[in-house]
Amino acid sequence: MCGILALLSHKPIIGNYLKSQAIKSAQKLKHRGPDGTGIYQTKYACFAHTRLAIIDPTGGNQPFVNDNLILCVNGEIFNYKELKNEYPEYNYKSKSDCEPIMAMYSALAQNSTLSHNQIASMIGKLDGQFSFILHDTNTDMVLVARDPFGITQLYYGMTKDGIIQVASEMRVMEDCISVNVVPGGHYLYFDVKNPVIESIPYFQDTPDGTWLRQSIDGGSVYDYEPSGLLSQEEQNVLQNQIKTAFEDSVIKRLMADVPFGILLSGGLDSSLVASVVVKYIRAHPEIYGEGVDIHTFSIGDKDSTDLPYARKVADFLGTKHHEISFTVEDGMNAIPTIINNLETYDITTIRASTPHYLLAQKIQSLGIKMVLSGEGSDEILGGYLYFHQAPTDEEHQLECKRRVLDLGYFDCLRADKSTMSNGLELRVPFLCSKFVKLCINIHKDVKTQNGIEKYILRKAFDIYENGIPVYLPSDVLWRQKEQFSDSITYRWIDTLRNDTDKEVRDKSLVAYNNREFLYPYNTPQTTEAFYYRQIFETLFPNREKTVKCWAPNTRWKGISSSDPSGRVQASHFNPLSQ
Known part of the structure; x- marks a missing residue:
């Protein structure tokens, strides 16, 4: 993973002014790629790449340049070996997992522009997490794309001089009149000399995206696909399919030429990731070595509800476990840094990113360069506690789809920026x-059974041999959902709400009472939200529309609070006071 930047001019570049700007901007992305910086200029464009070397550390430097193609990628392509076999005629210049993108494009383009179906087919072959910028100097076309779920981050904008900027973070785009997010599962494709820029969805036109439909104007419209209840035999088959698919996904993501670890909160999702990783590595000493240390990492205050479970999982799996101490004071002091690094004012993202960022800081200092984590499960399977209030299967399914497609604004943004910082x-x-x-599309009463969220996932790994659990201890496997920002310590959110309320009422009460006038877009509904918004607007003026705000579905009966904490739900074992 890396930092990428492109400065694209509609007329030939004269001199080095764009190159100088790219060099300066690359310094602002250096945290994303401390292992090296590459700059390349063409007649109409200048590219910058800051590299965090995970695959082929001694090669694979970017931007890639091969004949008429220039490519900058932030990401990992997990099926790159298969793609290289599919496109053997291409003249590969490195062992990088990203170079097959050029091979696919080259095979399709043949000095002509591509159709939507060709682009969707090409991007749909990529199994990974990625953002990329590709420039074809023969046709002057530029292709920009982001992975289906927005795991990586990507922005674009235009300056008053008509320079199009594309980058991993908007901090380098101060000169742009406005900045837009490239949504997950979308691409831009335009002639650099005559740019007409439109964000076009591609994911629904790929084999794995058939569950999604987009309206003609690009707005999100999700088809309801009834799946029905299952017999016990059918459920057993589904459980095995889930287990196999998840294990395959984890194993693919172990490819790395550098030390790696696992973020282990002690919740279900990260614990399953850790379990599958450990089982696979222990079963393959010929690849990883006999008895190799497998590092797991947790963070929390002394009264964290997560830490005891993380310790239990680490002991069960036999990992080398690192427990990082978190204090509310450290978290409060870090808030301005978090908003600056995350480029958001969303409440739940800031609450969760603060300990996540502090944990990543410690992990990096230990020489670890890659970690696996458990994001996404709650969106796919309806794991948040408010999903218990879904009135119908249709409402439940459509809410899952909305959550999955918005991940790039929330959990994926946190996961990417708090670590890459x-x-x-x-x-x-x-x-x-x-x-x-x-x-x-699994029916809500299959996903959730007996009042237990993500039941079908838990059941898929509820396996015993000789009376001993194969994957996880039972009390971890069947533990109630706890959101990371809650379980770090309940005092964290309590203190955030109280201290930001006091700060706003003591120093900004007049502004807060006029918040609808000050901030007509995503108007802050609480003093905590207002506090974050003030900091964001100071750092990133006129960029408010790059942010969405997370809240439970308050249209559902029984959900009266828009606070994103899981503890506001009545089903939580220790509810938060309103």
Whole structure:
């Protein structure tokens, strides 16, 4: 994973002014790629790439240049070996997992522009997490794309001089009149000399995206696909399919030429990731070595509800476990840094990103360069506690789809930026497009049974041999959902709400009472939200429309609070006071 930047001019570049700007901007992305910086200029464009070397550390430097093609990629392509076999005629210049993107494009383009179906087919072959910028100097076309679920981040905008900028973070786009997000599952394709820029969805036109439909104007419209209840035999088959698909996804994401670890909160999802990783590595000493250390990492205050479970999982699996201490004071002091690095004012993202960022900081200092984590499961399977209030299967399914397609604004943004701010790559096995396709339309009464969220996932790994659990201890496997920002310590959210309320009422009460005038877009509904918004607007003025705000579905009966904490739900074992 890396930082990427392109400065695209509609007229020939004269001199080095764009190159100088690219060099300066690359310094602002250095945290994303501390291992090296590459700059390349063409007649109409200048590219910058800051590299975090995970695959082929001694080669694979970017931008890639091969004849008429220039490519910058932030990402990992997990099926790159298969793609190289599919496109053997291409003159590969590295062992990088990203270079097959050029091979696919080259085979399709043949000095002509591509159709939507060709682009969707090409991107649909990529199994990974990625954002890329590709420039064809023969046709002057530019192709920009982002992975289906927005695991990586990507922005674009235009300056008053008509320079189009595309980058991993909007901090390098101060000169742009406005900045837009390239949504997950979308691409841009335009002539650099005569740019007409439109964000076009591609994912629904790929084999793994058939569960999604987009309206003609690009707005999200999700088809309801009734799946029905299952017999016990059918459920057993589905459980085995889920288990196999998830294990395959985890194993693919182990490819790395550098030290890696696992973020282990002690919740169901990260614990399953850790379990599958450990089982696979222990079963393949010929690849990883006999008795090799497998590192797991947790963070929390002394009264964290997660830490005891993380310790239990680490002991059960035999990992080398690292427990990082978190204090509310450290978290409060880090808030301005978090908003700056995450480029958001969303409440739940900031609450969860703060300990996540501090954990990543510590992991990177230990020499680890890649970690696996458990994001995405709650969106796919309806794991948040408010999903218990879904009135129908249709409402439940459509809410899951909405949550999955918005991941790039929330959990994926947090996962990417809080780790990459520290030069650490994060991979998310649940967000494999094949796994999502398998699970997204499962009936709500199969996903959730006996009042237990993600029941079908838990049951898939509820396996014993000689009376001993194969994957996880039972009390971890069947533990109630706890959101990361809650379980770090309940005092974290309590303190955030109280301290930001006092700060706003003491210093900004007049502004808060005029918040609808000050912030007509995503108007803050609480003093905590207002506090974050003020910091964001100071750092990123006129960029408010790049952010969405997470809240439970308050249209459903029984959900009266828009606070994103899981503890506001009545089903939580220790509810938050309103």
